[in-house]
Amino acid sequence: MAVQDRLPAGTILLCDSQAFGCAGAVFRVDPVTGERQALSIAGDLQGATGIALEADGSVLVSKDRFHPGTGVLLRLPVGTWTQTEVTSGGKFTAPGDVAVEADGRILVVDSFTGGSGAVIRVDPATGDQVVLSESDGAGDPPPRPVRLCVAPDGAVLVVEQAMAGGMDLSARVVRVDPVSGARTTVTSGGDLRSPIGVAVDGGGAILVADANAFPGFGGGVIKVDPVSGAQTTVASGGAFVAPQALALEADGSLLITDNEALDGVGTLFRVNPATGAQQVLASGGDFKRLTGVAVVPAS
Template identity: 80%
Template sequence: MAVQELPPAGTILLCDSQAFGCSGAVFRVDPVTGESRMFAMGGDLQGATGLAVEAGGSVLISKDRLFPGTGALLRLSAGTGSQTEVSSGRKFTAPVDVAVEADGQILIADSFAAGFGAVIRVHPATGDQTVVSVGTGEGDTPPRPVKLCTAPDGTILVVEQAMAGGMDLSARVVRIDPATGARTTVTSGGELRSPIGVAVDGGGGILVADANAFAGFGGGVIKVDPVSGAQTTVASGGGFAAPQALAIEADGSLLITDNEALNGVGTLFRVNPVTGAQQVVASGGDFRRLTGVAVVPAASG
C-alpha cells in the first residue's frame, strides 16, 4: 500500500511485524503527544524486523518472513507511495536489522547467514550483497547477531546472543571494522543476557536494550564504555518487561520498545539517559509486535 510523505524531523517511526492481522505496518508517532498514525501497511511488510531512514528520506525495512529461507530488504519511498524490494535471497537467510552507513551503503544483520550469522553490506541502488563479517561460531550454541548500528567513526556495533530462551550464553557487544570485517568484543557477560537493541549516544557511549538483564530477568538498558567495556545500568524494572529495539532522540533521550509491558501490550517508552526515569510515549491501539524504532533526522545541509 502507498506510504505518506516522510513526517517532520523528530517523528518516531515504528515497524510492527504483526499489525493489522499480521499484515505488518510502519507507524509514525508524534514525539510530544504520543499520537500514533499509520505510515505504511501491508504489501511485503509482514515479518518486518527493523527499520532505518536513508539520507534522502526513504525508509528501509528488513524482514524475514514471506521469503522462505531468505528474507529481504525493502524501501518505502516517501512522497512517491512506492514500496520496492532493494535486495532479497542470495546471502540473506534471516535479516534481523538494518542500518545505513555515512556513504549511504546499507548494512543488514542476519542471524543465520554464512552459517553463524553475518553482517552484510547492500548497495542501495543495485541491491548487490557483500559479506562484511561472519560470526565466530564457537560453542554448542554460538552467539548470533540480533541488532546493529553504526558509530560516528564508521565502525559497526552488533549485539549478539546465543538465542537459547534468554539464558546467559555468550551475550556480547561486538565492534566490526567496516573495511576489513575484523571483530573485537567490546563487552560480554556481566548483566547482558539477551541484548536485543543497540545505539550510540552523542558521547560515543554504547546503549544496549536487554530483554532479560538484571535480577529477575526484568530487562533494562545498559550503557557500555566503548573503550573499557565497563557496563553501567541506565534503567531497569519499572514498566519494563522485555525491552527490545532502541533509538536515540536528538536531545539524547532513549526510545525503547517493549511488547510485554503493561500486561502484554506493545509499548514505546522514553527513558532519561541520566536518571533512568521511564515515560510511556505510546501503547496499545494497533500495536501488535514492535520490532524496530527510528527517529526521522533533521535534513542535512
C-alpha cells in the same frame, strides 16, 4: 522529491511485524503527543524486523524470511511510502536489523548467514549483497548477531546472543571494522543476557537494550564504555518486561519498544538517559509487535 514530502525532524518511526491482523505495518509517531499514523500496511511488512532511514528520507525495513518466504529488504520512498524491494534472497536467511552508513550503503544483520550469522553490506542502487563480517562461530551454540548500528566514526556495532533450552548462555557487543570486517569484542557477560537493541549516544557510549538483564530478568538498558567495555545501568525494571528495539532522539532521550509491557501490548517508552525515568509515549491500539524504531534526523 518536494521538501514537504519529508517527515518532520524528530518524527518517530516504528515497524510492527504483526499489526492489523498480522499484516505488518510501519507507523509514524508524533514525538510530543504520541499520536500514531500508519504509513504503510501489509504487503511485505509481515515479519518486519528493523527500520532505518536513508539520507533522502526514504524508509528501509528488513523482513524475516519466516513471515513468509525469503528474507527481504524493503524501501518506502519518501512521500509515497509504497513498498519497493531493494534486495531479497541471496545471502539473506533471517535478516534481523538494518542500518545505513554515512556513504549511503546499507547494512543488514542476519542471524544465520554462513551458519552463525553475518553483517551483510547492500548496494542501495543495485541491491548487490556482500558479506562484511561473519560471526566467529565460537561457543556451543555460538552467539548469533541480532541487531546493529553504525557509530559516528563508521564502526559497526553488533549485539550477539546465544540461547539453548530457553537459557541465555552468552551475550556480547562486537565492534566490526567497516573496511576490513575485523571483529573486536567490546564487552560480554556481566548484566548482558539477551541484548536486542543497540545505539551510540553523543558521547560515544554504547547503549544496549536487553530483554532479560538484571536480577529477576526484568530487562533494561545498559551503557557500555566503548574503550574499557565497562557496563553501567541506565534503566531497569519499572514497567519494562522485555525491552527490544532502541533509538536515540536528538536530545539524547532513549526510545525503547517492549511488547510484553503493560499486560502484553506493544509499547513505546521514552527513557531519561540521566535518571532512567520511564515514560509511556504510545501503547496498545494497532500496535501488536513493535520490532524496530528510528527517528527522523534534522535535514
